[in-house]
Amino acid sequence: MIGVRRATGDGGVIAVVGASGAVGRATVRHLGASGGALRLGARRPIEKQTSTTVTRVDVEDPAALHDFCSGAAVVANCAGPSGVVGDRVARVALAVGAHYVDPAGDDRLAALVAPLTAGSDRCAVLSAGMMPGLSGVLPRYLIGTLPTPARWLTGHVGGRDHFSPAGAADYLRADEFGTVHAVWHAGHLVPSAPTGRAASVPFFPEPVLSTPFLSTEAVRIAAATGLTEVRWHSVYADGHLAALLRGAASPDQPTSEALRRAARLDLFGRSPYQVIVVEAGGDDGSARAVALWGRGASELTGAMVAHCASRLRDEGGPPGTHHAADLLDPVATVTAMRHAEAVTRIVEVDSTGGLRVREGTL
Incomplete structure (x- = not known):
């Protein structure tokens, strides 16, 4: 800053x-x-x-x-x-x-x-939270580590966590912060197929439901950095909350209390966690990924x-x-997060594009 x-x-x-x-x-x-x-x-x-x-x-x-x-x-x-x-x-x-x-x-x-x-x-x-906020800092940090300009970006954010009353209320307003079942391609929002079942996603410790959700933060990053393709996903551990969201269809969205109850059931005997995984690559075939594990959304x-x-x-x-x-x-912020109590681990890897998960493959 x-x-x-x-x-x-x-x-x-x-x-x-x-x-x-x-x-x-x-x-x-x-x-x-x-x-x-x-x-x-x-x-x-x-x-x-x-x-x-x-x-x-x-x-x-x-x-x-x-x-x-x-x-x-x-x-x-x-x-x-x-x-x-x-x-x-x-x-x-x-x-x-x-x-x-x-x-x-x-x-x-x-x-x-x-x-x-x-x-x-x-x-x-x-927008100084986990998402938006940290979910935007990590892509900018990652893009800065590539040897050539980044052209594509993929992100997965979520885990198994509490829903506070305020958090549940804000979740129900998600359409104000992005577009469900959409990706960014060549300067435009393009529809993306919904995910119907849980599957393994790199760096997540258990099967998860991964739903395409193109946040306005991701769109801003795409516009600022010249990215051609951005695929962003909200991720939920396979359980009561994932089942609730999988069955939800507008206009019959789940209530705030239903979200909180499902999250509490999923956490019974378990510890909350959040994972942010971002991968980016350039035209030369180079690609890198960064993954951050945290103790929960409120903590991060x-x-x-x-x-x-x-x-x-x-x-x-x-x-x-x-x-x-x-x-x-981005570098100063990631350095600070490495020492934050809320963060349990951050890793960076050369991925050669192998971590990209496209809709229809989950």
């Missing part, structure tokens, strides 16, 4: 809104490991959550938000669901002169936040929010509204 304006808040304080939620707790743990002053706020504070007092703050109370954010160098919004919170925290944080970080966002939130940073010296970083999202917030506090950031994957230095 190229800093042109350092944070100037009260002693470099990072204020975390939604600090008692799954993502908020993970963010606070990662920020605590990196050092620095924290200010924590939540609608329902958890007693003895950390050594830092958690202030009661409701995102629907602009006055309370103003008092909480005032004097902070950076405000990290971990409250959700993102479709409900929208730009409420961003409006207050930027108005009081803080930089802003949000693990959610994508195009709709960016359109709301961009006018708030126009003409100011503040930096707002959106917390690690990314903490990384972005720390960098903004220490280095500042370019004025305006940015998506994390477009702004962060």
